[in-house]
Amino acid sequence: MTALARGKRPAVWRGVRSAFALVTTAAPGSFAAYIATGLLLAAVPVASAWATKFLVDGLLDRRSVGDLLVSGAVVAGTGVGLAVLPGFSAYCAKELQRRTRLSAHRRVAEVVNSFSGLAYFESPKMADRIRMARDSAGSASLEVVESGTNAIRSLITSAGFAGSLFALRPALAALVFVGSLPAVLMEARIHRRQVRNMWLLTPVHRKESFYSELLTGPRAAKEIRLFRAGAFVAGRAAGQIAKANTVARRLDGTVLRYELVAESITAVITTAGLAWVAMDVWRGTLSVGDLTLLLAAITATQGALASLFNDTARGYGALLHFQAYLDLRETPDDIPACPAPVPVRPLRDGIRIEDVWFRYHADQDWLLRGVTLDIPAGRTTALVGVNGAGKSTLIKLLCRLYEPCEGRILWDGVDIREFTPEAYRARLSAVFQDFVEYDLTAGENIGIGRLEALGDTAAIERAGRNAGIHDEITRLSAGYDTMLSLMFHQDDTQAEDRNGHTLSGGQWQRLALARAILQEDSDVLLLDEPSSRLDPAADRRLRTMLHSLRRGRTTLLISHRLHSIRDADSIAVIEEGRVTETGTHDELTERGGTYAELVAMQSDVLNLREPDLA
Template sequence: MLSPLTRPAEGVAAIRRRAGRWIDIARLLPRAGTPAMVGSVLLNVVLGILPGVFIVATSVLLGRVPGFAEASSGLPATAFSVLFLVVGAFAVQHFLAPFQAVLAETVARRVDEHCIGRLLAVTLRRAPFSVLENPSHADLIADARAAFARAVPTPGEAAAALPLLLARYCQLATAVVLVGYVLSPLAAAVATVTSLAIRFGVRGTLGRYAALWDSLTRHRRRTGYMRELATGQRAAKEIRMLNLMPWVGARLRKETMSGLQPLWDGSRRLQFWPFVALAAVGFLGGSTVLGLLASQTSQGRVSLLELGIGLQAVLITMRFGVAFPECDVQTQFGLNSFHALERLERLDEVSGRHPHRTPVSEAPAPEPKQLISFEKVSFSYQEGAPAVLDGLDLEIPVGKCTAIVGLNGAGKTTLVKLLARLYEPTRGRIRVDGTDLADCAPDAWQRRIAVIFQDYLRYELPARENIGLGAPHLLDDEEAVLAAAESAGAGDIVRSLPEGLRTPLSRHYPGGRDLSGGQWQRIALARALLAVRGGASVLVLDEPTAQLDVRGEVRFFDDFLATAGARGVTSVIISHRFSTVRHADRIVVVEYGRVLEQGTHDSLMRDGGRYAELFQLQAQRFHDEDEQEKTEVTP
């Protein structure tokens, strides 16, 4: 049971939230540009007033019908003037209506363009990966993206709906003035209070429903995943082969109902009794005004002209207390993604104190000349979590090939993320020829690095873009793109495509082709090599041959090392297969987040340490597999 003091406080908070929403919408509206914003506002004001003009003109015309009938010389000039006003108001209203939709669409698209730009900036540039990959922020990011996936109304639609709502209020104001003119200020006040009471009640119920909707974000995310799983192509083969359709269908229904059932229950709870109460308010208010109109008409105080005006005006005020399909849902739900975006931006700003936050700097990144060094670098993905890297010291000579090997979970990929400045060390520093990378602009340093991650992207785009996006300024340089493909061993792959570089690398498009895992890895490598051609001086390959067999991997590294050595590229190769990096200039063994040993292949084998042990174990396994294959093919 709420105390008397709590109820007013909650009421004030609700008013502030509601006012804040309108302020936010008004703040977004100018993003559409001054001409579109002003044009939309003025047009909707005119469209809001025109119905009142039409009511007055038609009532005047009808009021003079008896006089027109008695006239022997035809319709007087005043009749034509009034008729012209009636037809003019009707025609102008219908002429302007399409422009109302056009301006609303223009405002919506321009505001959405602004918001999408902010979302791209925060997710692709500003927000550290510690924010984007934090599970507690997944719902927030999902909400920020939802509108632009057209799952809910967009911020642009909310901004475009504000002038449409203004038209409704102008129409109400005109009708109230007419009621006051025909009856009295008291009747106008009753009509106004009744209309606004019902209106605010309807919006209040919608606001409470919206809060219920917001609380079910996680359910919607799970339902969306199951819907994509059930209807997409990614899992279709496995679902068919394992006969998973009954399970997928049942799980999809379960997740869908777990989100819909609370909405249905809440909707009944939130809307039934408020609907009864608001209907009662509307009945009492409307009956009062109509009763006053009937009373004054029976007493001869209201003429036929005024009766026509009054009836139509009262009906407008009574119809005001409903939900407006063109603006209510849009203004209530359209800001959900915008508010999620603002919270994401605030998270981005607050995370400036986070140890993984990339410092803001405009200083240019140094060109590596001699040495890239990790000095006592430690890192953990979450505060209090075990360290993935723990006091790691590592030197990467410029112009040489450094291979970093170790078992899964040793911290190799994390090391790449730190080198690429996707994360910042929890402790320690990374230097380039003595310059601390933390003092340099992150994007400037990232332009000096070309990286192939384990989970490299397979763009459903033509082969030209799949390779050319490594250096966008070389995208139209076909010679450079083909040279990168040749260097990566992907020349034959490109030549085998039906339209060469113009062939889409996806079967989802006419004439498209898909590639094998090994072919995709060579395309990804070509993308990285084009980045080197475009100005990057450090090439990092994170498990670049995981899709290749052992022989293919050995050939790949032999070709790559020859190419990189000839160009003087600083290369860092991450691998869990020890045998394939034996020709690297330097091999570093990482285990438990530290450098365990380092040297050339020959020196590490002579030392008989961890590298030699694991190398021999893997070599024996591959030898046994090779012998088994020979036995199987022997007649």
Template sequence: MKYKNIKKALYFILKIGKFWFFVSLFTNVFLGIIPAIALFITKELVNSIARIIANPNLTFTIPIILLLLQLVVALTSTIVQNIQNYIDKKFEIKLDYQLQFKVLQKSASVPLVCFDNHKFYNHLARIEGSGSNFLTPFKSMLQIIKTFITFISMLVFLFSIHWSLVLFSLIVAIPMFIVHARFGSRRFWLLYNLTPESREATYVSGLLKVRETAKEVRAFRLQDYLLNRWSEKFQISNKANLALAKKEHISYITLDGVAALFYGGAAMIIIWLIQKTKIQIGEFVVIGEAVHTTQNSINNIAIELANIYENSLYIDDYYNFIESEIEDNSFEKNLLLPSNLVKGIKLENVSFSYPNNNNEIIKDVTFNIKPGEKIAIVGENGSGKTTLIKCLTGLYSPTRGRILYDDIDIKYVKPEQLSDKITIIFQDFTKYNFTAQENIGISSPVNMNDRNQIENASKLAEAHDFICNLNKGYETMLGRILGDGVDLSGGQWQKIAISRAIFKDSEILILDEPSAALDPITEINIFKKFNEISKDKTTIFISHRMASTRLADRILVLDKGAVVEAGTHEELMSLNRLYANMYTKQTEWHNDDFSKKTEEVLV
């Protein structure tokens, strides 16, 4: 068992919850003494009543006092236990917040490539809601202190009667600990191995419960298929858990049988003691209770030790996630980019492949982009356009080659520096279920309340008019998940995304097919506006509509991850290769009227 992470967890708990720890320590010590006090009071109460029965002239003063003491002890114990339960709950909520915050912080900082790895999702799923697993070992430690105090006090009492009672009470502890520890470990590894099935069951369950997929589930009548798939994965997990539970409870029944035999042995010793020694009726009454309490204490200590072992595995798993060195930290990321690029962007033999995959998505790509230049990147689906953009913006680290901004390799630059310099709109941009103002302003949170700038950005993206027509204007909630919001069309959402990009106002603007849901003429209009807006900006755009590429200073053509052509529209058309073929095929789909309108827009 790895104790180093238990130590880290203890330090973390003491850092955020010293009050909880020391109050819990005090209450558990107090509650550990209570059973011995209660046993002593019971013994004295029985003996005092026996004396009164033997001698009716004695008063009931002592029994009444002992009864009151018994009541006070029971009431105090209940009060202290309930206070402890409340403090535990309060601290568990605080701890769960802190642990989840660290998980979210880690998830937000890992390289984007992690989100293409199913093992990352499995690990993330396992540590969700780690608060109880994190706290259990320390509650178990405190519980052991409490139980140990009870245990020692019972042993002292039993030893005062006869040493063999102590032996019969102790000998059952070893098998109890072994069985509980073994099944604690098995439960963890079962969860570990079943994580993929559990995640798939949760995913399929989500498809049946969320609004985004509801229409397709009904249109294709997928209910039965998805229910069967969910049931299959859910049952795999259930069967494995039930099989383990069956073995576990059979073992516990066996243990209880062994404990009962030892308890019977202790009962025989008590009978023998009654015959051989003079013990008072009070001792006789409480000896059985003391043996039972001792065995229960041993059982509880074994359970708590097994809990510590089991939950230490969860703590290890948590720290393995939080402390995982996913990024290459061999480079010091402290170089500063210039406020404005002078030499531009350079890619030198850049290649990229996903971890544990030798297939290169990008292959030996080399080109330069001058400051203020407008570049269009085109290619068929799967040619690597979006992956290239992710490398260019630092979201993916190249497996080979270098990406330089003014001759500075971006692997030496802090990610936030690069992010401040670049605005990017992806084809699958995020539709935030926030207000219209927040949806636009979120690209620059520090300026989110600048309504004038937000409105100016939305006007340039042709979003202002339809936003003003919403029931609460810019304060209208978009989407229906978090409140009584409104749905937008695909084209309206894309205008919101374009407004978001304009609002950030970065030096470099990258558009990864952000206008795919717009009609061709509107799309070209948008790109023309971007041309005007980004007059002094370096602009890179990907578009599946070839007509818009004519707005670019230079066009790069990707095929199977490699740049196969580069030049202006006219130069590439004269080559009569891949670009010319793509352009010709696309224009054949449109009529002459469309071509005229396109020419008018481009003029």
């Protein structure tokens, strides 16, 4: 939970330090230029006001041309400074912004990539934290720095003018200060509310963008049209927008009320002060030059004080945003690191799943209730079970995307928790049941399976051939370089209206298989229903290919197509969270248990016999 959500104050100085550290390391040169410009901008208005006073008094007193020229030159110089410096400062700020964004993006990506497991990506609370950190790490750190710098700048300006006021009229200085107080209190309150709203609205925005994407993207376009569900989805998105509007409107109302009160008080006090000063000039106790200085000082002090408090409040708000990034940075990996990891040796004997208990959440019923299974090296082990039995979950546990709640998984007798997830996963390759269809080229869709092979055309084509997708890819307009996306073009120069390519479900599945087998030297191949989308002919070809591919490789194969698994070295049935039967096809068929029932059911349906595979 974030500091705010816990109702605590953020660690202000730590946050400020981290924000400054992020910005200064991202762009040290721009940062230095920005600070230097800021300091100049703080001093120039005070110098300008005093020079104007001396010029006016000098003119009225008919001083020497030399004197007048000095004051005039300072007035002109400060005028040029005031005209030029803001632009320069804005230029530096923009460069600072660009570099900080990039750096913050890298840092957030680094943290997100350091999460080894899946649990955080499936938790709404973490989703909000990641989203906020992603959206605001760069802008919030910059805002902390900018508002901090601005606040210091305003402090210098207001101190300069307050000093001037004090020198001429001490009581007036006090009056101006008191006149600014309502605005200060108002800003502080508004910013606290704004930050609270942001936390309230993050999940709302997340839902809204989900529905909007569903409405406008290609993923659901087909079903939405067929089921005429467009208005329903649009309504869901609109509902979220309306919810966000209600919250924002309430705040805007408060802002308006506060502003009216605070501004009126300030205006009354300023007018009273001005009247008082004007009377003194009329009586001759103040010079006209004093009047110009006082006029400038009153407005400038008020302005500087207002922006001082405004910037402090803005900085505080930004700090709360930035806290999401700090919290994210401090979130430990969901897969606890082993203090002294051991190297992963090539698999010799096999993997043993030992009395593994698992559920996704503590408030759920157990999904796996003591699964014990041996996956011998160099053999194919098949896993069967009804939908929801926990087969895919077991694959994810084998990939260490979650930790078993009880029990352990052994790699040649070594608990896989003793390896780093990186090193361990380098020995596995997998086709997940819900594999990803990347908006990349066909070659990249395969190459992402082993990034070092991304430029290795021969290896990619070999994987394509082994997965039985090569011929279909070469028939695409640009072969392996064809962009498989309806969203992106190959490069931006292509005609806007040119359609992207996409593949059929079965073709995508074979592409995913190519991606998995690109890692030719992986020890273990995990296949979760790799042929579920294939037509019988493709399934048949795939079986032959997998048969030769699997030879000598440790494979765990999940399939509902019993043809695919009948030649496995061992078949395990998972039921009620346990492995209830293991054996070869023949052994299990003979035993007359669940597997035999499944075989009988499929034979009934098909009433076909397939010739044995060579």
